[in-house]
Amino acid sequence: MTPATATSPAPYQSYVYAYPHKTAYRKLDDRPLLRDLWAGEPKDALSLYLHVPFCEVRCGFCNLFTRIGAPDGLTGAYLDALERQAGAVREALGEREPVRFATAAFGGGTPTFLTAAELTRLCDIAEHRMGADLRAVPLSVEASPATATADRLAVLAERGATRLSLGVQSFDDTEARAAVRPQRRADVEAALGRVRDARIPVLNIDLIYGIDGQTERTWLRSLDAALAWRPEELYLYPLYIRPLTGLGRRADDADPKWDEQRLRLYRAGRDHLLAHGYEQRSMRMFRRADAPAVGADDYACQTDGMIGLGCGARSYTSGLHYSFDYAVGMHEIRAIIDDYTGRPAADFAHAEYGRRMTGDEPRRRHLLQSLLQADGLAVADYRARFGGRTPAGDFPAELARFADLGWLRPGPVLRLTPEGLAHSDALGPELFSPAVRAAMAAYERK
Numbered sequence: 001m002t003p004a005t006a007t008s009p010a011p012y013q014s015y016v017y018a019y020p021h022k023t024a025y026r027k028l029d030d031r032p033l034l035r036d037l038w039a040g041e042p043k044d045a046l047s048l049y050l051h052v053p054f055c056e057v058r059c060g061f062c063n064l065f066t067r068i069g070a071p072d073g074l075t076g077a078y079l080d081a082l083e084r085q086a087g088a089v090r091e092a093l094g095e096r097e098p099v100r101f102a103t104a105a106f107g108g109g110t111p112t113f114l115t116a117a118e119l120t121r122l123c124d125i126a127e128h129r130m131g132a133d134l135r136a137v138p139l140s141v142e143a144s145p146a147t148a149t150a151d152r153l154a155v156l157a158e159r160g161a162t163r164l165s166l167g168v169q170s171f172d173d174t175e176a177r178a179a180v181r182p183q184r185r186a187d188v189e190a191a192l193g194r195v196r197d198a199r200i201p202v203l204n205i206d207l208i209y210g211i212d213g214q215t216e217r218t219w220l221r222s223l224d225a226a227l228a229w230r231p232e233e234l235y236l237y238p239l240y241i242r243p244l245t246g247l248g249r250r251a252d253d254a255d256p257k258w259d260e261q262r263l264r265l266y267r268a269g270r271d272h273l274l275a276h277g278y279e280q281r282s283m284r285m286f287r288r289a290d291a292p293a294v295g296a297d298d299y300a301c302q303t304d305g306m307i308g309l310g311c312g313a314r315s316y317t318s319g320l321h322y323s324f325d326y327a328v329g330m331h332e333i334r335a336i337i338d339d340y341t342g343r344p345a346a347d348f349a350h351a352e353y354g355r356r357m358t359g360d361e362p363r364r365r366h367l368l369q370s371l372l373q374a375d376g377l378a379v380a381d382y383r384a385r386f387g388g389r390t391p392a393g394d395f396p397a398e399l400a401r402f403a404d405l406g407w408l409r410p411g412p413v414l415r416l417t418p419e420g421l422a423h424s425d426a427l428g429p430e431l432f433s434p435a436v437r438a439a440m441a442a443y444e445r446k
Contacts, residue, residue: 016428034092051310135160210239232291322354376415
């Protein structure tokens, strides 16, 4: 079979930022103790993630675990609970061997929804309760233009933030409104100026393609507006329309013409950035060739050794991925946040929802997260990690299909072709196991 005759799946199926997805998690009836889960795990290079589930508005495309606004006292109560959780988790990690955090990130929601004083407290929880040295490791923080204020940015810069990711999505006011993201370009530009004034080493700008009414001309104009700030990184996201989101009320993703539009805009954006001195690190991530390296090439929250704090955060051991309950609908999210803020410290010593990583799941996850990066997967590294096994031996049908489609270059390093990277959101889901597919399909949306 040649690439021309292979049947290609629809290009935009799912953004695989974590495997398995939370919709494959289920309630853990045995509620395992964290100290037992972490007893045999390496703890010398952990990742720390703190989740802040608040935003000033919810964009029309957003299906993240976040709520709009916060009644008086809720952010303080949330930080109180986060501190209780941090104490319980740090105790569960034990003292028999050194615990060291190699990376840290604040995500959401919008972490900068918190005030400057609350951000100071968030950093204190990471440092004093968990023991992470934020000034010595890469620290990435997500922000919105409206909340990237000078006082908040000053706190983050002083506490060691090395990367600030600003969710702009479009510099075109009409497109921003179409994505249900109320903002003005003038406010975005002012926020970018404040970020640069704060001298955080890496600025990332998020942009979205596939917005209703967007053309190649307006897309490239947004890219040029971003490039004027010489960001160290740019993330280009295809628009998805998901159930229980604002845009999800009026359309869905199943539209071949929209697929064609998104692919066309992706290729135009990719080529534009490559021509302007950026290197492609994944389907979404582009880094300026002369930018400083401050951590991993791309966000890989499925890495073993992840500690997630907050009611929307995941944690990962080699044998179990776990979190709290998951929802997209506003009413359900509020209920989960309220439950989280009312919990005593003892409740945080257990895992409650998750998925055990048995059988070939760890190999699938490693193959998936490696292939979706531009550097690909060294077969020798896979063999060393999995006792002499090979990707071709473990997943012959999947890899042969990717090669037939023209997506994969076989060899000592398995690396996606440019078209393979373009179809990452189709390739990733094809590596899901039958059990994970079944669990995701059976999940009841809420």
